[in-house]
Amino acid sequence: MKKHLLSSEDLTADDIATLFATAAEMHDVQRREVKKLPALRGRTIINLFFEDSTRTRSSFEIAGKWLSADTINITGKGSSASKGESLRDTVLTIASMGVDAVVMRHGASGAAQQVSQWIDAAVVNAGDGTHEHPTQALLDAYALSRHFGGDGRLGSLEGRHVVLVGDLTHSRVFRSNVITLTRLGAQVTVVAPPTLMPSGIASWSAAAGFATSYDLDEVLPKADAVMMLRVQKERMSGGFFPTSREYTVGYGLTRDRLRVLGPEVPICHPGPMNRGLEIAADAADAAQSLILEQVSAGVAVRMSVLYHLLAGEGTA
Amino acid sequence: MPATTEPAVGPPGRTVLDARDIARALTRISHEILERNKGHEGLVLLGVPTRGVGLAQRIAARIAETEGVTIPVGALDITLYRDDLRRHPARAPQPTAIPAGGIDGRTVVLVDDVLYSGRTVRAALDALADIGRPAVVRLAVLVDRGHRELPIRADHVGKNLPSARSERVMVRLEETDGLDVVRIADSPDAARPTEEVAR
Numbered sequence: 001m002k003k004h005l006l007s008s009e010d011l012t013a014d015d016i017a018t019l020f021a022t023a024a025e026m027h028d029v030q031r032r033e034v035k036k037l038p039a040l041r042g043r044t045i046i047n048l049f050f051e052d053s054t055r056t057r058s059s060f061e062i063a064g065k066w067l068s069a070d071t072i073n074i075t076g077k078g079s080s081a082s083k084g085e086s087l088r089d090t091v092l093t094i095a096s097m098g099v100d101a102v103v104m105r106h107g108a109s110g111a112a113q114q115v116s117q118w119i120d121a122a123v124v125n126a127g128d129g130t131h132e133h134p135t136q137a138l139l140d141a142y143a144l145s146r147h148f149g150g151d152g153r154l155g156s157l158e159g160r161h162v163v164l165v166g167d168l169t170h171s172r173v174f175r176s177n178v179i180t181l182t183r184l185g186a187q188v189t190v191v192a193p194p195t196l197m198p199s200g201i202a203s204w205s206a207a208a209g210f211a212t213s214y215d216l217d218e219v220l221p222k223a224d225a226v227m228m229l230r231v232q233k234e235r236m237s238g239g240f241f242p243t244s245r246e247y248t249v250g251y252g253l254t255r256d257r258l259r260v261l262g263p264e265v266p267i268c269h270p271g272p273m274n275r276g277l278e279i280a281a282d283a284a285d286a287a288q289s290l291i292l293e294q295v296s297a298g299v300a301v302r303m304s305v306l307y308h309l310l311a312g313e314g315t316a
Numbered sequence: 317m318p319a320t321t322e323p324a325v326g327p328p329g330r331t332v333l334d335a336r337d338i339a340r341a342l343t344r345i346s347h348e349i350l351e352r353n354k355g356h357e358g359l360v361l362l363g364v365p366t367r368g369v370g371l372a373q374r375i376a377a378r379i380a381e382t383e384g385v386t387i388p389v390g391a392l393d394i395t396l397y398r399d400d401l402r403r404h405p406a407r408a409p410q411p412t413a414i415p416a417g418g419i420d421g422r423t424v425v426l427v428d429d430v431l432y433s434g435r436t437v438r439a440a441l442d443a444l445a446d447i448g449r450p451a452v453v454r455l456a457v458l459v460d461r462g463h464r465e466l467p468i469r470a471d472h473v474g475k476n477l478p479s480a481r482s483e484r485v486m487v488r489l490e491e492t493d494g495l496d497v498v499r500i501a502d503s504p505d506a507a508r509p510t511e512e513v514a515r
Contacts, residue, residue: 001406018408025393025409034446039396307396312406 001308004116004123008134008179016184020142020154023297023304027152029066030296037303039311040069043100048091049126050076050106055271055295056126056136060103063302069100069310087111088118095119100310104128109172122309130170136270137176139301141184143294144225147266158185163219165251166229166278168192168201169240173270174229182208189223191216193250195240216251220260227268228253228279244277253283266290326493327486329501332477338458338489338496341474342371345456346378348472353423356383358451360419362392364428364440365410370491371458372427388415392426392447397439414447424450425472429487431457434468459498461485 001018002010011019029035045064049057057073064071074094076082081090087106094102101122104112109129116123127133141157149155162181168174168190181188188210190201197212205212213219220226231247241247248254253267258280261267267279267289275281284291333341353359356379363372369391376387395409426440437455444453456472461479477500479485484503490496 022408025396025412028412032447036446037396038442039401308406310406311401313402313404 003309004112004125005134005305005309006113006116006123006125007132008137008176008183010134011138011180011183013183013185016138016141016180019138019301019304019308020145022307023142023300024146024152024154026066026303026307027297027300029303030299035066036068037066038068039307040064040067043067043069043310044098045069045071045101045103045306045310046094046099047071047073047126048094048102048104049073050081050087050104050111051127053105053127055298056105056133059295059298060124060126060135060302060306062299063306066299067303067306069306087115091115091118095121101306124305124309127172129172130175131172132176133172133270134176134180135298135302135305136173137180138305139294139298140173140177140227140268140270141180141186142301143268143290143297144266145184146293146297147225147290156185157181159187160224161187161189161222162225162227163189163191163223164227164229165191165216165253167196167231167240168229169196169198170232171229177227178208178210182210187211189213189219191219191251193241193247216257217260220257223261223265225266225268226253226261227270228273228283230270230272231274231278233274248277252277253279255280255282258283258286261288263288268294270294326488326495326497327499327501329484329486329499331497331499332459332485333475333498335490335496338474338498341458342374343378345472345474346375346382349375349425349454349456350379350383352454352471356385356387358421358423359387360415360417360422360424360450361387361389362414362419362424362426362440362444363389364426364436365391365393366492367429367487367489368427370489371429371456372425373491375425375427375456388417390415392440392443394436394439394443397442399435399439412443419444419448419450421449421451423452423454425454425456427456429458429489430485431455431460431468431470431473432463432485434464434466437468438466458487459485 001015047060061071099121103124103126105126106128109131111128112125145154191213269291273279361372361376363369372389376389379387391413393410393412454471457470458474459477460473461477482503483500486499488497
């Protein structure tokens with residue numbers, strides 16, 4: 001593996017297989033009375049979150065703690081960034097304290113990449129603008145792999161048809177997921193209204209080998225798994241769709257569509273969900289919903305990532 | 317390693333134990349474990365991956381033949397508990413599988429192929445402490461080659477093998493390598509970590 005995890009492009013299929021195998025072992029720790037491994041004892045990890053986050057930040061924090069690293073959280077609000085300090089100065093200040101890794105979320109695409117050039121510590125991209133969120137893609141694929149494997153085993157995603165639906169333009173999760181899933185051999189179709197389909201996706205889909213569609217009802221019956229994406233109201237200046245109701249009718253995982261999907265097809269959502277908008281409560285709480293499994297997989301996968309970035313020889 | 321490319325031939329060097337010697341050693345260890353434990357009550361065998369797991373299963377099979385009972389067998393990976401994690405590239409942990417009954421109050425016999433510095437066993441004891449609280453922990457090894465760096469000794473030893481630090485002891489087992497043999501050879505690189513540490 002490379003020194004940093006900035007993009008899903010950084011990981012080969014072999015890297016992902018290694019991360020998943022390790023995550024499977026880490027997953028068992030969650031069932032133990034003593035949820036602690038000594039692997040990263042003496043290492044310090046800073047979670048630097050300039051955007052709001054509940055699950056990603058707490059997931060990284062738990063992952064670090066269960067590996068015995070010292071983890072410290074810094075959020076944009078309440079840090080010197082709110083006094084006008086530049087990102088570079090904030091990061092250099094933190095790096096001077098001798099940290100081994102910086103887990104970073106920032107509203108600007110490419111922020112993690114930029115930070116990795118300023119400091120020696122390993123940098124993990126925990127979401128940068130509308131660009132990427134590689135650990136989310138890993139945990140999604142890992143949760144699906146466990147689902148298809150059954151009994152806690154890891155199954156193959158080769159040839160599985162995964163459908164991603166929603167606000168693709170503003171979704172970093174979608175970008176990382178398409179890269180990771182296609183790398184694992186899954187057949188991917190992305191579905192969105194024309195206004196939320198990123199410009200230039202035609203050339204990317206041709207090169208990366210995934211399909212695009214504007215018609216959810218046409219794609220849904222052929223899905224082996226469906227991944228709903230959040231409608232990111234906070235990133236929209238308006239005008240992407242006429243009304244919430246209209247979005248739900250066209251692209252929401254409604255009760256009717258849940259019936260079309262059948263009870264065997266797993267439903268994923270990276271959270272937080274807009275219940276009633278992109279996903280109906282019936283779908284979110286359905287037996288086939290992997291949403292809570294995704295959260296628990298998130299800790300295992302992040303433990304695996306931190307372990308492989310920080311445990312070995314020559315690491316930060 | 318030569319054994320992985322030519323499993324049928326095995327690694328070079330002088331043969332210390334052949335298949336029959338290994339079988340005899342494991343039979344003796346099985347009897348010793350039963351004798352020491354005064355029967356099979358409360359026994360759990362935990363093999364240290366990779367080769368310790370196969371050895372633990374063989375010992376359990378012998379106990380089943382003698383006593384007519386099935387002893388719980390598991391695997392205890394120590395990768396995440398090693399004290400040399402930062403001296404090697406990060407390696408993926410092997411599966412840990414604790415038998416359904418757990419280890420609390422049990423007599424746990426750790427099983428490994430080679431006992432050398434004792435650091436693997438120290439890591440295994442740390443791992444055990446995180447999983448539960450056995451009543452007793454014992455150690456069974458196929459080969460004890462000496463050169464301990466920690467105050468650790470085995471309770472059951474297949475063969476004591478005095479060796480020089482510069483030598484390598486290579487255990488190959490049917491389950492993992494396609495043949496049963498223990499060989500000793502001069503290390504091509506004396507500075508290379510030992511078999512035990514480099515596993």
